[in-house]
Amino acid sequence: MLVKLEDINKTFAQAAEPAVKDVSFEVQEGEILTLLGPSGCGKTTLLRLIAGLERPDSGQIILQGKKVAGENCWIPPEKRGVGMVFQDYALFPHLNVRDNISFGLKNKNETNNENKVREMIELVGLENQVDKNPADLSGGQQQRVALARALITDPLLVLLDEPFSNLDMNLREKMRREVVHILRKSETPAVFVTHDQEEALSISDKILVMNRGQIVQQGSPREVYESPLACFVASFVGQSNLLDGTISSDGENIITELGTFEYPHQHGREPGEEVIISIRPDGFELVEDGPIKGVIKEIAYKGGVVDLIIELTNKNINKELLVHVHPKYRVAEGDEVSLKLLPHFITMIGECKPVM
Ligand SMILES: Nc1ncnc2c1ncn2[C@@H]1O[C@H](COP(=O)(O)OP(=O)(O)OP(=O)(O)O)[C@@H](O)[C@H]1O
Ligand SMILES: [Mg+2]
Known part of the structure; x- marks a missing residue:
């Protein structure tokens, strides 16, 4: 050293x-x-x-x-x-x-x-x-x-x-x-x-x-x-969508307001435990008929990537997601889109207490 x-x-x-x-x-x-x-x-x-x-x-x-x-x-x-x-x-x-x-x-x-x-x-x-x-x-x-x-x-x-x-x-x-x-x-x-x-x-x-x-x-x-x-x-190093979640009774899924996701990593949490998860904006994919549906509120074209702010419509929650998509998708404000999640970009966060 x-x-x-x-x-x-x-x-x-x-x-x-x-x-x-x-x-x-x-x-x-x-x-x-x-x-x-x-x-x-x-x-x-x-x-x-x-x-x-x-x-x-x-x-x-x-x-x-x-x-x-x-x-x-x-x-x-x-x-x-x-x-x-x-x-x-x-x-x-x-x-x-x-x-x-x-x-x-x-x-x-x-x-x-x-x-x-x-x-x-x-x-x-x-x-x-x-x-x-x-x-x-x-x-x-x-x-x-x-x-x-x-x-x-x-x-x-x-x-x-x-x-x-x-x-x-x-x-x-x-x-x-x-x-x-x-x-x-x-x-x-x-x-x-x-x-x-x-x-x-x-x-x-x-x-x-x-x-x-x-x-x-x-x-x-x-x-x-x-x-x-x-x-x-999660928010300072890159951008993140933060969500509350609960570990499912079999311990293998996380139940969130966006749906229930398989969690592919070791987490050491007990069933029923409340957690916070971070989903990177790169963690979504635009698909024909995905489990997450919303409307594009804002678009920022950045060359190699397009930033979308998406307001959810099919979940009973008032939430916006930041999503990165490939510029090959020709999307416009007001478009209805549907998304799926890529498990690799989901992370469970230990705690969100402010640093004292
Ligand atoms: N000589 C000094 N006297 C009194 N306070 C100071 C002094 N130098 C730094 N501070 C305070 O200490 C804290 C840390 O300052 P520091 O300069 O280390 O921050 P930094 O992370 O380098 O910020 P930046 O990214 O803006 O350069 C700040 O609140 C600053 O006001
Ligand atoms: Mg400095």
């Missing part, structure tokens, strides 16, 4: 609520981990705690077997071997690309520094820009300078706080792939911060979903998306 956080708490002076509450997690060698959560949930604070830019009120942080923060223990940021890439890149405006990248090197006169800087410039593909100042670079190029500057010191770990948020959609996707490629190639573990769920799903080995200073769920992208353990996760 490379990084270990144990029961970290941090409340800022005069704050009503803790910014970080009872947070524990580990980062393994070579792993890319993402903190995902809404604005103000404590993501940046957590990165700053790891970097040593904030002190925890309690708990401890261990980097490669060495305690760096905890009771009677404090290692300052410059001695932690952690690289950081900030949202605004924080490049030195008066230094050119080469000097920005070599800035972090300690023994500036060593001859192998020159090789190191050259290697790093190649790694991030800025060979033709070395003499330019940051103001003369594109957003994506500035981003690569910031990454190279963080990587040149061979950090144990790189922390990246919303590194793509200043880039437009196309460049963002491209930089995302490039940055992950560079991190994998240099075998540098990383903790990313984002509030973009698609970004988190696509780049991470592990996602930590945060809400109000706490980690609500941690797991692989597939675990977090397909088996959300809380309503917050």
